[in-house]
Amino acid sequence: MLLLQTILSGVLIGLVYALVAVGLTLIFGVMDIVNFAHGEFLMLGMYSSFWGFALWKLDPLFTLPFTALLLFGVGAALYRVVIRRITDAPMLSQIFTTFGLMILFRGLAQYFWSPDFRSIDQSVLTGKVAFAGLQFGLPQVVAAGGAVATTGAVWWFLRFTRLGAALEATAADKEAAALMGIDAQKMFALAWGLGAACAGVAGALLSTTFPIFPEVGANFILFAFVLVALGGFGSVAGAFWAGILIGVVEVVGGYLWDPAYKLVLVLSLYLLVVWLRPQGLMGKA
């Protein structure tokens, strides 16, 4: 029973990891850029929820669409102002740029909002979900549900809308997409907007359970990287399944083995998988 409970807890947190990673993999898939500042989108999503709550007593769930829009704007604007200029730069310069952005965002958050830890203490989401002898916190269940819904929406968007198809086409082959009359610049901005919005939504969903502070992105970014590489760079479905896998391995592994080494366990699993299958679980070879 305890094991089942543990496995399901792993799935719940894994789904949130997946949502963060979906945004990252989307950006990567379209632009071949690894965004080191992705955790900071999550941080901004959290602060957006926090200020909505602190200033107007609005519940993070209520402000979630606004947070998503806001982060979409941040992502798209970031593309327009900064990323656009490094599209064709070598991989290292791109890492360098997004790493700088990461530091900059953290600094700005501290500058404007102080380094204090914030939290949202009265959400509509309190209480527990209990069934068949299992129990989970309602916020975690809602966060996981929201993550599934958002990931599903992104997947649906890519599969079944014209705009999504255009985005996928750009990801597959930029030149070919350009010949088909797709404006790559727009697609890139869209990818950054969507990617940031995904992380922002994840931040909003986490904001009722997780403390909010300028460096909070650091806690999630490593797992997001692992998920993206494990699932296959650019694969939304891959990131989703990798999220569940990693969530379960982390929680169950920590429970059955030593929590001090749960990170080692997760990372070793990742290395083993990419060693056997270098393109990741669902990546294109």
Add this chain to the structure above:
Amino acid sequence: MSPPLLAVERLTKRFGGLAANEDVSFNVAAGEIIGLIGPNGAGKTTVFNSLAGFFPPTSGQIRLDGQPVAGLPPERMAALGVARTFQIVRIFKSMTVLENVMVGAMLHHPAVRVATERALSALDFTGLTRRAHDPAGRLTVAEQKRLEVTRALACEPRLLLLDETMAGLTQTEVQEAVELVRRIQARGIACVVVEHVMEGIMPIADRMVVLERGHVIADGPPRAIAEDPAVIAAYLGEEYRAPGP
């Protein structure tokens, strides 16, 4: 009788369920020029990649001087005397022309000074000397293709695999390329030439091997091949390039 330089024996290569090559067999004697032709998708490049060690064959054997070499990696094949060029040129863009060729020469002469000398003489042989110190990326397409040949020659191969070195060249450039292949042969180096440009390959090939859908459908002197009904049928299926006079 001593074994041929290269013997390809029932070479089969499958990707997933699809067979790119099936039971491909042919020989190459020392110093011979073999034309490897066939319609698009016939599996020419797959044969090349297997010969050069880039794809381990699914079954069958490749022998060099009678020794089995199938499944050896490219770097071992190169050391054994098999060098190649690429259909889409892969020159080292961050290097100069000379440095590109030096990388090839270092296979047998790791010392930089010796490699430089060898590379310069190879450049001289292919007529690129005056470009030696230019960044490789600044060469024209024809020159880049020639650079790839030079680089492969610098490895001092016994067998040179040339993958569409004449595609996209002007008439004059094709003639220069033909001339170059002849001179390479004159140095005793056998060549397997994959080519679409028939006027480039027909006059120089000692023998032609024709592939269709992964199978060898003809193997013989160019004259005979040009009149082979099976070959004509295979080529009529697609856009047909008239063979040379």
Add this chain to the structure above:
Amino acid sequence: MSRAVLGRTIALAALGLAALFPLVVTSATWQNTAILMLMVAQMGVAWNILGGYAGQVSLGHAAFFGTGAYVSTLLALRFGLTPWAGMFAGAGVAAALSLVIGWPCFRLKGHYFAMATIAVGEIVQAVVNGWDLLGGAVGLSLPLHPTGFWPMVFNRSKLPYHYIALGLLLFTLLVNWLVTRSHVGYYLRAIKDEPDAARSLGVSLTRYKLYAIALSSGLAAMGGTLYAQKELLIDPGSTLSTGLSIKMSLVAIMGGVGTLTGPVIGAVLLTAIEEASRMGFGGTGRGTDMVVYGLLIVLIAVYQPSGVLGWIKQRFPASAPAAPPAPASPVEGAAP
């Protein structure tokens, strides 16, 4: 004056400046900043062999830096071995470790490789963090005494550390230079440009990438020993962190990837920015130093993606070919 001559003149001038600096500038703070620059430069030059020349972007190099620090410190604490020997022992252990790590990781390319090295670095950090022999999370401390040449601990004077750091940097540059002048250097660049073409010319990718990672990590480890001797405290958080790994690559990028002196220039610049922003704004407690530091990095990356040397090359294009004219050689084939 041709660019090659100009470059050599500048390099000599920089060397002279580095050698004379602590004799002229007596402020300990400036001396210390200079040492930091030399140490960071050394890391960047070491990283550059693998990440710059061979094009294998490692973001886990702190694992090797830390290995050097831990091995020499452990040998000093346990067996009283002088860090001068420990430095080479650490380099050996790190090189061996890098082969074990490199062999599987080199199956991966591009971003996949970079991500895998982050994972490796994090694993090493987590393992050391729980390893009692290595002091766990607390780390290992070296005693302040005795001081002197053999224990490589110096009290107030910064000069010994400065010259050790300078010597180590020059040694690392020398190794780097020798590599670029040998067939290994050519092979590494070939692997970076076109791995398949390199293979077709007889270059074993795994073998030469392993050469590169062993050299690169061994040299990084030597820097780790110097860090341990200078700060006298090593812990997983400061010697094995991914942040440190990224810093090594940052200096190389900032100066110019795959160039001999690029990382040195990058290190001087990055350290200057880092120290100045912290000294200038760090005391406010508002994160201003991070804003300044982050902003400068972004600006440099966006406006000068090929690094300082790239900028110089654009600004002052070579007027004449840099290489000497080719010697005539006997012709083997017929003339065209």
Add this chain to the structure above:
Amino acid sequence: MPVTFRASLLAAILGAALPAAAADDVVIGVMYPLTGSAASTGLELKNAAQLAADLINGTDKSLALPLVGGGGLPGLKGAKLRLIFVDHQGSPQVGATEAERLITQEKVAAIQGAYFSSVTQTASQTAERYGVPFLNADSSSVGLTQRGFKWFFRTTPHDELFVQNAFDFLRDLEKKKGIKVHRVAILAENTEFGTGAARLQEKYAKENGYEVVAKILYPPKGTQLTSEVQKLKAARPDVVFQSSYLADAILSMRTYKDLGFLPTALLANDAGFNDSEFLKTMGKDGNDVISREVWALDLAAQKPVIGKANDIYKARHGVNFNGNSARAFTGIFALADAINRAGSTKPEAIRAALKATNMGADQLIMPWGGIQFDENGQNKKGAGIIVQVQDGKYVTVWPMGPGAKDVVWPLPAWEGR
């Protein structure tokens, strides 16, 4: 790059290079983590230290602490204290670098810092090399005062004493309430802070005859603590000893509640559980947590100066003192006291004065016997207390004497709070 920006950067560089201070000021370097994940704490420490200096430099004598309102240090003809704050970013190397800059560029008379034990270690090494007094008010790693340093002084008690306190508290409680604790579990962050405390807790638990049923170290900067809490739950401990910083303190409490884990008592090792934000976030769920401390507001009942000092701090910064900020505040007073008696800013004189320090309990806002350093520089008269959250406030429950509240034991169920 905008010109103004370049100019300000240049000014910053030059500013750092210029010799410091009007000759009259007594300059003290203060180093805390002002960026990074501990920046929030660092800022509190900075504020408290600055307040102490301002009180000494000011002329308002209403707070009954020595030197307050004297308009500076009388022993140096009214020289003012000037604090220079630096950010060590939580990095031992930066700590050493900044200590050196403070000593050689800013010519500080003494240094106070650095919160993180690791940074305190390297920074104090630098001070030792240069022969400048280093006062540490808030790092509790035992080893710091075992290095035989001549220039290192620590006012706060260290971990060993704190852990001892916790077990003395348990003993006293068992006696008083006629209960018996059998099974203890240890949960700690896998860092220098957490592992050090966990090791001591394990040692003392065994010595006191308790069964350690689980010792769980979790990686810092995690995203969840589910596996840890499941493990705890499976071990069925009576008492959980926990060492966590704020984020993990909040996360663990929420996970306890969600997974229905309820030990008899939770004995926290300060840090996150005593952070001003902790109770704000946890609300009623934070009630009845027990934690070791060095300071509590209810001590003001016996020692009015505590309440008075807290009023001033709160008026300025909107929050109460806590154990950390109170210690930083006290550190500056200890330094000021020594420098004043030394009558000089010469390092050797200050060191001699520090060695001779003998501040009484009434001269501090801490519940200590006073400040007097032993030969290793450790304050002999420091003491810890145990607090419990009762009705949303930290109240002193140990030492069990007059003024101490009764302990709520066991933890009440999560539901129906």
